[in-house]
Amino acid sequence: MRSGIWKDYATACLQWPGTILFPPVCLACHDHVVRPGTLCAGCWPAMRFLEKPWCEVMGTPFGHDMGEGFLSAEAIANPPPFARARAAVGYTGPARRMVQQLKFHDRTDLAPWMARWMLRAAGELIPDADLVVPIPLHRGRFLRRRFNQSAELARAFARLAGLPFDPVAVERIKGTRRQVGLGARERQDNVRGAFRVRPEKEIAVAGRRVVLVDDVYTTGATVSSVTRALKRAGARNVDVLTFARVLPGDFRPEDADTI
Structure with missing residues (x-):
């Protein structure tokens, strides 16, 4: 002693x-x-940490326990292509500032700390996962920013979870407008067909259960588009994990664009 x-x-x-x-x-x-x-x-x-009870599909919290397997209106009316979405925190206050610092001020040192909270949120996803993949940036934006914030979070999360990580499994093949100011339908149209699994990575993706990582979940347009690309390449299952999530009724700040 x-x-x-x-x-x-x-x-x-x-x-x-x-x-x-x-x-x-x-x-x-x-x-x-x-x-x-x-x-x-x-x-x-x-800081608003997201806790159960929540929608089993979308991960949006309920005010009261609605019983096991209860789904939100969003999940019922517009079922997503991914199996489950989880986020560590709501996109307000301190969480918003952390995302801004990581994304726009080169604070990549924040990613490992943010990933610790994401690990907690992903407790149900990790046992069913084979591979961690980030949302990719367009090459031009990557060159300007010099790093992909989603990849930084995904790398740190994969290390903590003990899961394989592939930063380049998915690529962005179409330049699009920024998502700022676009409605849900416009966001879907904007990213439709914008992503694909790299041909040389299809073998690595086929049959895998993928955790798709991004910084902020806004409307789900981007993660849904990438999910479809992963499934076209043969992914067995796709779950979505983000650091933060814009919750129903929250104001959507202009920097909530996740692409």
Whole structure:
């Protein structure tokens, strides 16, 4: 027991200079916090973690427990091509700021912390999964941004879940308008036929149970289009996992575009 105490003391001593020079900050607002990878006292209660009860298909939370297998009106009226969708948090407040920092300010260091919450949300998906695949960026946008935020999240999640990860299984073959300001039908039309599984990756996808990863679920147009591409290539099943989700009734900010 005494050796364990000394080990903890030695670790703290080694970390102390770095903590003084570079004190840890909140993942969402940059206020100082005690430990790296945490939220401050102001952001933590504002983060909306998505919990059961929820729609078994769409993952949207219910206000009351409706019973096992109960589906939302969205899942019944417009069944998606994917089997299940899950998200870690609602796309408001601190979650919105974290996505913006990752996506537009090169904060790829946030991805491993965000993936930890995604791992918790994916508890039902992991046992049924064989492969993790991110939503791809168009080549031009990738060159401008220099990284794919969805791939950063997918890579970190796959590592935590112990699942194979393929960052280039799916490619975007058609340039489209940004999704900002488009309605649900316009978004579907905008991404129709925009994705395909690379021919050399079809063998790796065929028969697999895929977890498709993105940063934000808005209307589902993008993940649905990629799901169809994966199924055309022979994927056995596709589940969707995102860090955040725009929930019914929430305001859709202009940066909720996930492509």
